[in-house]
Amino acid sequence: MVFQLNFKSGKAVYLQLVDQVKVAAACGAVQPGEPLPAIRPLAEELRVNRNTVAKAYAELESQGIIETVVGKGCFVRPTNSPFKKDVRRKLLAETIDAAVVHAHHLQIGKDEFLRLADERFDALEHKRARAALS
Amino acid sequence: MVFQLNFKSGKAVYLQLVDQVKVAAACGAVQPGEPLPAIRPLAEELRVNRNTVAKAYAELESQGIIETVVGKGCFVRPTNSPFKKDVRRKLLAETIDAAVVHAHHLQIGKDEFLRLADERFDALEHKRARAALS
Amino acid sequence: MVFQLNFKSGKAVYLQLVDQVKVAAACGAVQPGEPLPAIRPLAEELRVNRNTVAKAYAELESQGIIETVVGKGCFVRPTNSPFKKDVRRKLLAETIDAAVVHAHHLQIGKDEFLRLADERFDALEHKRARAALS
């Protein structure tokens, strides 16, 4: 799993985690039965207190998204309402709209925006590739 | 100008206002030089405290989006980011990173992401063009 | 760190704090990475409301002088203005204009003004050099 936290967004960090796991689970990016990262190393990677990650996992469990097995870890449960393709596109469109508005105020045009997006997408792939090796 | 606040989203109310004003400015719904709604009546309309609206406007002023003149009101400024080019790129990169991770969780690949971004960028331009006419 | 507030100067208290922190940072009295006093105890010491100190710190953060980490505190950042060169020049020009008018009212001419400025600039550098050693 790859997470992206924004400490200045004004949204609680644990809720950002919750949202990201929910989306990933609803789309099959993490398959049912797959384990989520363990709390301690994830907290370290995200530079966040363990309590914060634990709170996010607790929230996910109370929402029935994941299942915690004490001593083993947290596992994704099967989704009963996976997102359809058009729902996924619409969700992403909202996020992209926000980015486009941000670009406008920073006076960054479409060409450079797309170049940056391409670049950051590749960066994510490299990050995942490196993570897969270790 | 119509604003929609979500008191349960976990995101600070004043930041929701900030974002919505930025969107309105970006798509030309409010043109440079035009005034924003006055603080007191807007606070009443949105059922929030006057200080909350004032905080949003103060944030917008510190971001250079609006200019406030005591005794007169708050006015939209023309887009003209004071930041260095590399700073602007870096600021936008953070937003794009979040969108890229979102796309990954939504199981949407780079090609479709870029197509969507291109599309949303054009949509914003069209809105601005239409708004400039009226 | 010792702060002196003047409640009768007609200048907003939180802005007095902002200026004093900026002076302390500029002359090396607080080094990059060092924490500022915590909000609550400082407010008590200065006999002002906690919100007033918080507002000062928020302003310092928005100016890029400090970084605040929730749950940890507020820390001085290394000097690195994000503004374009011409914006920086223009911002400083306004301050210098005020000083020039002040000099004119004080019947102090250009030569002496420049000599004084040279002298005060060196004084700041010396303070910074001494502070860097300890």
Add this chain to the structure above:
Amino acid sequence: MVFQLNFKSGKAVYLQLVDQVKVAAACGAVQPGEPLPAIRPLAEELRVNRNTVAKAYAELESQGIIETVVGKGCFVRPTNSPFKKDVRRKLLAETIDAAVVHAHHLQIGKDEFLRLADERFDALEHKRARAALS
């Protein structure tokens, strides 16, 4: 008289006016018996409401700095404690110190600072020369 107002300093505009007249009067920049600018044109020049200038003049009269003759204007009264040279230098040094700190945070060095000061001083002279002609 040349005035320099800062609408964002957090200090009341009328107090900025008061301070500037007081300094000029205490240093002989305006001689006893000389008239201050009339309220209406000054307000226009400074882009300020007439009430604001009137309030400043009222404050100056209550402090005994000026004398208002209805229908004629406001005149500077003789000072009984004019600033000595060292006092004037010290007062200006404080203002310059603030400008130097500002320059530091904008990462503008001594050379450029002095160049800017030289330039702004000349600009003030030209402004006064133009004003004297009309």
Add this chain to the structure above:
DNA sequence: GTGGTCTAGACCACC
């Protein structure tokens, strides 16, 4: 009427 400052006190997220 406009926006700005300050206080007092409650609740929340994070360490």
Add this chain to the structure above:
DNA sequence: GTGGTCTAGACCACG
């Protein structure tokens, strides 16, 4: 413990 948000209400400067 840290900082952040929001409310309610008072007072001020400016137009």
